Structures are given as C-alpha cells and as structure tokens.
Amino acid sequence: MANDTPDLRQIVSQINSDMAQVEDRGSVANYIPQLACVDPFQFGIAVVTADGRIVKGGHADTPFSIQSVSKVFTLTLALRQLGEALWDRVGWEPSGDPFNSIVQLEAENGRPRNPFINAGAIAVTDALLGRRTPVEAVTEILQFLREVAQDESISVDAVVAKSEKASGFRNVALANFMRDWGIIRNAPEKALDVYFNHCAVSMSCQQLALAGRYLAWGGRLGPEGPQIIPAIIARRINALMLTCGHYDGSGAFAFRVGLPGKSGVGGGILAIVPGQASIAVWSPGLNEVGNSKLGSLALEKLTSQTGWSVFAMH
Ligand code: DON
Numbered sequence: 001m002a003n004d005t006p007d008l009r010q011i012v013s014q015i016n017s018d019m020a021q022v023e024d025r026g027s028v029a030n031y032i033p034q035l036a037c038v039d040p041f042q043f044g045i046a047v048v049t050a051d052g053r054i055v056k057g058g059h060a061d062t063p064f065s066i067q068s069v070s071k072v073f074t075l076t077l078a079l080r081q082l083g084e085a086l087w088d089r090v091g092w093e094p095s096g097d098p099f100n101s102i103v104q105l106e107a108e109n110g111r112p113r114n115p116f117i118n119a120g121a122i123a124v125t126d127a128l129l130g131r132r133t134p135v136e137a138v139t140e141i142l143q144f145l146r147e148v149a150q151d152e153s154i155s156v157d158a159v160v161a162k163s164e165k166a167s168g169f170r171n172v173a174l175a176n177f178m179r180d181w182g183i184i185r186n187a188p189e190k191a192l193d194v195y196f197n198h199c200a201v202s203m204s205c206q207q208l209a210l211a212g213r214y215l216a217w218g219g220r221l222g223p224e225g226p227q228i229i230p231a232i233i234a235r236r237i238n239a240l241m242l243t244c245g246h247y248d249g250s251g252a253f254a255f256r257v258g259l260p261g262k263s264g265v266g267g268g269i270l271a272i273v274p275g276q277a278s279i280a281v282w283s284p285g286l287n288e289v290g291n292s293k294l295g296s297l298a299l300e301k302l303t304s305q306t307g308w309s310v311f312a313m314h
Pocket residue numbers: 066067068069099100118164171199263264265266290291
C-alpha cells in the first residue's frame with residue numbers, strides 16, 4: 001500500500017462496520033438442509049500479510065462450512081500426487097454455467113470443464129482417492145489443512161456431511177454419469193463420501209486465510225516459509241481460481257475484485273493477492289449465483305482501498 005492510504009487495520013475495521021449496516025444479505029443455501037439453519041447476520045474477515053500479521057474483524061474466529069473452498073485444497077493434493085495426469089480427467093476452462101450443472105458433461109464425454117464445478121471437483125476427489133479407503137483420503141485432506149493452517153483443531157462437521165449426503169441427489173447424478181464414462185474410477189458412492197466430507201470441513205476466516213498462504217507465496221507458507229508445493233502448482237491454482245472460482249460469477253468477481261478467489265455455499269471466500277496477502281471472508285447469505293453477497297462486497301471494498309489486484313501494480 002502507498003503511504004497515503006489508510007492502515008490495513010483501519011480499512012478492515014471500517015469494512016466490518018460497513019457490512020453490519022447492509023440490510024440485503026442475500027439468502028443462505030437451503031438445498032443442504034443443515035446450512036439453512038445458519039444465522040445470516042454474521043460477517044468475518046481475516047487478512048494474513050507477508051510479514052505474518054493477521055488483521056481480522058467481525059466473526060473471524062467463528063467456524064463455518066467451507067464447502068466448495070475445500071476444492072482448492074483437494075486440487076492441490078491431487079496435483080501434487082498425480083501431476084499432469086490429472087488433466088486427462090478434468091479440464092481448465094471456465095464453464096459459464098452454475099456450479100451444479102450437468103449440461104456440458106453430456107456434450108463433452110463426461111469430462112468436466114474445470115476442477116471447481118461440482119462435477120470437476122468430484123472427479124478430482126475420485127483421483128485423489130485412488131485405491132485408498134474414503135476414511136484414509138479424508139484423513140489425508142484434514143492432515144493437509146491442519147499443516148497449512150498450523151491448527152490441529154480443524155475437522156469435519158459430521159452433521160453437515162450427513163445432511164448433504166441425504167440430499168445431494170444432483171451430485172449423485174453427476175458422479176454416476178462420470179463413472180459411466182470412466183472419468184470416475186471408484187464406485188460413485190465412495191468418491192461422494194469423500195467429497196461430502198471435505199465440503200463439510202469447518203474452518204474460521206483466520207484458519208482459512210492461514211491455509212491459503214501457500215497460494216500467495218509461490219507454494220510456501222509465507223515469503224520465507226517452508227515449501228509445501230512446487231511454485232508452478234500454486235500459479236496454476238491461482239489461474240483456475242481467477243477464471244473458474246466463482247462459476248458463472250467468475251467474470252464479475254474478476255471485474256469487481258480482481259483477485260484469484262474461491263467461494264463456497266457456506267458463504268466463505270478465499271482470495272489471494274500474490275506476494276502480498278491471503279484473505280478469507282465469510283457471510284452466509286449468497287447472491288443469485290451462489291457466492292457470498294457480503295463477502296464479495298467486502299473484498300471489492302478491500303481491493304479498491306488497498307489497490308490490491310492481479311491486474312494492476314501495487
Ligand atoms: O456439492 C455441493 O453442492 C456443495 N457441497 C458445494 C457447492 C458449493 O459450495 C458451490 N459454491 N459456491
């Protein structure tokens with residue numbers, strides 16, 4: 001930030017008070033019954049900077065269901081384990097369709113457009129599962145999250161996982177369709193078991209912002225931190241977050257916020273400022289394309305005041 005811009009602490013605190021005044025908070029996801037019970041009048045933000053400071057506001061320590069934000073971490077693990085072979089099963093183009101759409105799969109031989117739409121994430125999860133048991137795969141995902149967030153308390157909310165398992169008929173259809181094409185190699189219910197569990201991980205904004213550090217610092221947990229993944233993988237995941245991380249709202253997010261970002265229907269968004277910061281925001285109300293309404297607004301305010309953008313010098 002330039003010297004004449006306000007201090008990050010002031011900016012974050014102002015955004016937090018501004019968000020408290022917003023009346024239209026969108027609607028909470030209700031297709032996963034357990035998520036419909038969450039109080040929409042909550043907002044949290046946490047920013048981890050290059051010097052390791054954590055600047056936070058609102059409900060930054062309240063755990064929430066990370067849902068599709070988890071797809072960033074399963075993609076990371078799958079790329080680390082399978083490398084380029086992963087792209088035989090999933091593409092890297094934006095879909096321009098809703099996150100749970102099935103329409104392109106039929107026309108494109110069961111290979112999902114990208115790893116962040118539900119079909120693509122289920123295919124990535126199946127690749128990561130490989131020949132292991134679902135319990136082993138979920139344990140590995142949790143271990144990774146605990147390592148990158150440096151927090152052993154991160155866990156799966158079993159009630160949310162069960163709630164989605166009981167109502168996730170669309171995902172069952174996607175998985176079965178991809179199994180028929182050989183994109184999914186395990187029994188669909190096994191891949192879905194892992195998928196519903198990783199979507200149901202609970203994390204706070206602070207934990208999520210800490211977990212995202214390796215994307216901001218070329219695969220390292222901070223400028224001088226340990227190398228978790230090769231820099232090229234971090235670069236590619238950031239590219240996919242920018243182009244596909246908000247589904248059919250990805251263009252609007254790039255236009256308004258200008259950062260790689262990944263949203264979830266629990267209302268969380270992880271956003272990355274390469275070389276500068278890892279940011280997590282959370283507010284449960286969603287806009288019409290399923291991305292956090294206040295979360296997006298808060299990030300727009302934060303980037304306009306800090307100048308943070310992958311499209312500008314800062
Ligand atoms: O599969 C689902 O529908 C959810 N577990 C995740 C979807 C999601 O978070 C989409 N994000 N905005």
